[in-house]
Amino acid sequence: MKKDKLTVTNEKKNVLIVQENLAVDENALFDRISAIIENRKCRAATYANQEITMMFWEVGQYINSTVLNNQRAEYGKKILPTLSAKLTAAYGKSFTERNLYRMALFAERISDTDILPMVSARLSWSHILELLPLKSKEALLYYANEVAQRNLGVHELRRQISRKAYERREIAATELSEDSIVPLNVFKDPYLLDLFGLKENYLEADLEKAILTELESFVLEFGHGFTFVERQKRMIIDGEDIVLDLLFYHRTLKRLVAIELKVGEFKAAHMGQMMLYLKWLNKYERQEGEEQPIGLILCTKASRGQIELLEMDRAGIAVAEYWTHLPPKAELEKKIRDILAEAKERLERRKLFDGESGGKHIDYFYEPKDDD
Secondary structure, X not given: OOOOEEEEEOOOOEEEEEEOOOOOOHHHHHHHHHHHHHHHHHHHHHHHHHHHHHHHHHHHHHHHHHOOOHHHHHHHHHHHHHHHHHHHHHHOHHHOHHHHHHXXXXXXXXXXXXXXXXXXXXXXXHHHHHHOOOOOHHHHHHHHHHHHHHOOOHHHHHHHHHOOXXXXXXXXXXXXXXXXXXXXXXXXXXXXXXXXXXXXXXXXXXXXXXXXXXXXXXXXXXXXXXXXXXXXXXXXXXXXXXXXXXXXXXOXXXXXXXXXXXXXXXXXXXXXXXXXXXXXXXXXXXXXXXXXXXXXXXXXXXXXXXXXXXXXXXXXXXXXXXXXXXXXXXXXXXXHHHHHHHHHHHHHHHHHHHOOOOOOOOOOOOOOOOOO
16 A cells, blocks of 8 residues: 655654655755754764863873872973973874863862863863963852853853953842842842943933843843843832833743832832832732742942841842943952952851851852752
8 A cells, every 4th residue: 555645754843745756855855964964063063072171171180180289299390391292292282281281270170070071061171261260169160150051152251251240249149148039149249331332421211221222231241041021111009100110031030020220329218119119020920930029229339238237138129230331450350359348248247247157058050940
């Protein structure tokens, strides 16, 4: 018994139909085979990158354990040039003396074998070279996670490091108490909105318009997981219209994020305004399976002493500064360093008064699992 047609399928859907006594669709055939080739080439490249990175780590780890330990430091300085010359002759320029030291540093900095497979699978060697100069292991893991979660290129990774993204995230984290509703590692402080080209004496409406015009840059500054929902979110309470500046949704946290823009210094009255927004969103916009909304108030000046006293994070509200003009590198580093030092001092005082033993632990490679 003859079949009317033969259907060739892949795992998900029919891709090509060859009917009896009819010619094969050559274009469809080419497209399908090209897709197979490109998919396998991509997977092969990813696998090759992972194996190369693991190879560099193993070389570095072996050098550390047999040559560069404390007892053989001087010996290592003598033997590495010779070893490098032999390896370079046999395997190419990847094994120069400088790169051998980099491999050793890589193995030293990423010594946790539980994290290593994830780093090697998602970061290229070029990414890792950008991370090695970082002095803080926590900072290294933060940026590694940013690359993995957001698929950042080397140029963007370098930009994030130069703009002190980790330190600004750490400043925001120090403002959170143990009872905070605001999740850890979501916001920064301050935010650098220097790409919007705002001139002096701008209005809140100007800032909002600039954000929407450069939405991609704004989301990139905010971080992984944010999705834009609506501007000028209208809410009616007791017949009165109130308007929220920006509404986002965080896909990983599964909750709405309300953002209110303020030109000027933070005022305590801003807290009540944001609480009203969050109560309304929780009652009328929150959907099944979502967590309760949280809010972020962006101000020209954060008034962090007031914010600490108000304990706003326990109501699901964070406050952060935003800067529309980026200072020179040295000045930026100093300002961020000073703000972070002050934030840590406030945190230590809070621990002393509250009897806390320490802050929250940040697992930068935590991956939320889908609910059952």
